[in-house]
Amino acid sequence: MSLVVLGTVALDTVKTPFGFRKHMLGGSAVHFAMSARLFTNVNLVAIVGYDFPQKYIDFLQRKGIVLTSLIKDNGKTFKWKGEYRGDLNTALTLSTELGVLSVFKPSISKAQRRIKHIFLANVDPDIQRHLLVHMCSPQLVASDSMNYWIKHKRKSLLRLLKQVDIYVANDQEARDLSGESNLIKAAKSLSARGPKMILIKKGEHGVLFYSDKFIFSLPAYSTEKVVDPTGAGDTFAGGFMGYLTKIKKISQSNIKNALAYGTVAASFNIESFGVERTSILTPKDLNRRMTKFKKLVLF
Amino acid sequence: MSLVVLGTVALDTVKTPFGFRKHMLGGSAVHFAMSARLFTNVNLVAIVGYDFPQKYIDFLQRKGIVLTSLIKDNGKTFKWKGEYRGDLNTALTLSTELGVLSVFKPSISKAQRRIKHIFLANVDPDIQRHLLVHMCSPQLVASDSMNYWIKHKRKSLLRLLKQVDIYVANDQEARDLSGESNLIKAAKSLSARGPKMILIKKGEHGVLFYSDKFIFSLPAYSTEKVVDPTGAGDTFAGGFMGYLTKIKKISQSNIKNALAYGTVAASFNIESFGVERTSILTPKDLNRRMTKFKKLVLF
Numbered sequence: 001m002s003l004v005v006l007g008t009v010a011l012d013t014v015k016t017p018f019g020f021r022k023h024m025l026g027g028s029a030v031h032f033a034m035s036a037r038l039f040t041n042v043n044l045v046a047i048v049g050y051d052f053p054q055k056y057i058d059f060l061q062r063k064g065i066v067l068t069s070l071i072k073d074n075g076k077t078f079k080w081k082g083e084y085r086g087d088l089n090t091a092l093t094l095s096t097e098l099g100v101l102s103v104f105k106p107s108i109s110k111a112q113r114r115i116k117h118i119f120l121a122n123v124d125p126d127i128q129r130h131l132l133v134h135m136c137s138p139q140l141v142a143s144d145s146m147n148y149w150i151k152h153k154r155k156s157l158l159r160l161l162k163q164v165d166i167y168v169a170n171d172q173e174a175r176d177l178s179g180e181s182n183l184i185k186a187a188k189s190l191s192a193r194g195p196k197m198i199l200i201k202k203g204e205h206g207v208l209f210y211s212d213k214f215i216f217s218l219p220a221y222s223t224e225k226v227v228d229p230t231g232a233g234d235t236f237a238g239g240f241m242g243y244l245t246k247i248k249k250i251s252q253s254n255i256k257n258a259l260a261y262g263t264v265a266a267s268f269n270i271e272s273f274g275v276e277r278t279s280i281l282t283p284k285d286l287n288r289r290m291t292k293f294k295k296l297v298l299f
Numbered sequence: 300m301s302l303v304v305l306g307t308v309a310l311d312t313v314k315t316p317f318g319f320r321k322h323m324l325g326g327s328a329v330h331f332a333m334s335a336r337l338f339t340n341v342n343l344v345a346i347v348g349y350d351f352p353q354k355y356i357d358f359l360q361r362k363g364i365v366l367t368s369l370i371k372d373n374g375k376t377f378k379w380k381g382e383y384r385g386d387l388n389t390a391l392t393l394s395t396e397l398g399v400l401s402v403f404k405p406s407i408s409k410a411q412r413r414i415k416h417i418f419l420a421n422v423d424p425d426i427q428r429h430l431l432v433h434m435c436s437p438q439l440v441a442s443d444s445m446n447y448w449i450k451h452k453r454k455s456l457l458r459l460l461k462q463v464d465i466y467v468a469n470d471q472e473a474r475d476l477s478g479e480s481n482l483i484k485a486a487k488s489l490s491a492r493g494p495k496m497i498l499i500k501k502g503e504h505g506v507l508f509y510s511d512k513f514i515f516s517l518p519a520y521s522t523e524k525v526v527d528p529t530g531a532g533d534t535f536a537g538g539f540m541g542y543l544t545k546i547k548k549i550s551q552s553n554i555k556n557a558l559a560y561g562t563v564a565a566s567f568n569i570e571s572f573g574v575e576r577t578s579i580l581t582p583k584d585l586n587r588r589m590t591k592f593k594k595l596v597l598f
Contacts, residue, residue: 219505257598
């Protein structure tokens with residue numbers, strides 16, 4: 001089985017108490033792909049500009065990511081500049097240069113349109129919906145978003161939610177979009193908007209999964225090694241969707257395992273800048289840490 | 300086996316979006332006792348004033364709490380007035396009247412001094428230490444504290460920590476006392492001050508346990524029924540210490556189960572005002588919800 005991910009490919013400039021990186025490879029679709037690739041064939045749908053280094057294209061290809069639907073435009077690549085201080089839980093955005101993202105219309109190859117599992121990472125909900133209508137027979141569609149769209153494109157976002165199976169949000173986004181402060185109430189209210197499943201990411205506090213069939217919580221993998229949390233949420237989603245795509249059957253126990261794999265994948269992401277750690281991650285590393293994670297949370 | 304709890308017995312006035320209670324029975328030692336009593340014999344060491352209603356004394360006695368070392372002074376009972384808004388995660392303290400608490404010198408009966416398991420709930424660390432020196436052969440001592448003592452009696456608190464086995468703190472307190480923002484680093488640094496075990500309560504996000512032998516995390520019991528969270532932390536501690544006192548052996552798996560029992564006990568506390576729910580809780584209720592909790596967190 002294969003997976004399609006729509007999202008950003010970015011050049012990230014990040015400062016944390018542990019160092020600084022300029023124009024490193026980043027973006028929601030890239031972080032997602034780095035963990036999803038450990039489970040399945042990942043097809044990237046994204047856009048970059050003329051300034052996007054060839055070495056990053058080569059790098060993604062070497063990692064096995066299918067780039068057929070990666071558009072190269074003659075604008076500038078999307079750039080994000082941020083800083084983390086103190087507990088590294090919240091990013092301080094210093095600048096965002098949309099570049100080619102402002103003219104992005106995803107186009108996907110005919111063969112890829114038949115792929116059944118789709119992750120719509122955080123981009124304009126109209127772009128997310130644009131891709132979705134071109135897919136032939138979607139079976140499992142998950143979408144992520146962010147506060148900007150909740151505030152400025154609420155209608156489009158709610159329209160999209162009617163068409164997705166899983167809505168992925170962080171706790172603040174879930175509260176903002178639903179207007180409910182209790183997270184179970186928030187998840188219930190969001191689910192009533194369309195998605196059968198709601199996945200609330202709580203950063204260092206783990207994840208909460210809601211469906212009308214069952215609720216499930218996992219703490220994060222406890223670690224003192226936090227270097228750069230950028231992309232942790234997308235790495236989580238990549239592990240989650242990757243595992244479900246590999247295992248095929250969307251059962252209760254498979255969903256729980258998928259959440260655990262996502263959690264463990266994210267724990268590698270935060271240990272280094274950008275995709276420095278996740279890009280060299282192997283299934284063996286992942287499974288070894290899964291064994292450790294079980295000791296940390298099972299009783 | 301029996302358990303001694305030192306702490307406050309209070310008259311709480313609480314307002315939440317779900318109602319209002321005036322001068323209801325509260326206090327750290329009371330909330331602790333309501334869950335610990337389900338596992339073991341609970342001996343209360345505390346002080347109340349002349350205005351403390353006899354009906355509350357009778358009530359505690361009916362619940363099986365041993366009141367031999369509850370002092371009745373001719374000052375006024377400790378009173379706390381607080382309000383919860385929005386997500387109910389943070390209490391807004393409206394007023395605190397120390398009353399008899401300002402002259403409290405715990406005195407404990409000879410027979411009770413032989414009890415080996417001790418919980419020092421949140422009071423002045425000098426009072427906590429005063430009780431501890433009177434105990435004959437403490438085997439498992441846990442202590443809780445609060446920001447006020449961290450700020451104003453830091454030296455006394457650090458002196459106390461040298462004598463306790465388990466330090467219980469919420470995440471902010473752990474960060475404040477250790478000066479570390481990462482919780483594992485905070486726990487490690489606090490453990491270096493004395494306590495072999497550190498228990499960090501994260502409210503709606505669950506709990507983190509640290510010892511140099513192992514680390515363990517649990518999410519909270521997911522619920523949308525949150526009426527009044529006052530005392531949830533002490534109810535948690537009561538379940539935790541109560542279970543360990545009953546089971547006797549302080550092994551890794553017993554500690555994990557104790558953390559789960561504490562979590563489940565706390566989930567009842569928040570469902571109603573004060574001890575309205577926990578005071579009528581039965582071991583059967585607790586075990587039934589433990590089965591549900593396992594489905595929510597085990598994979």
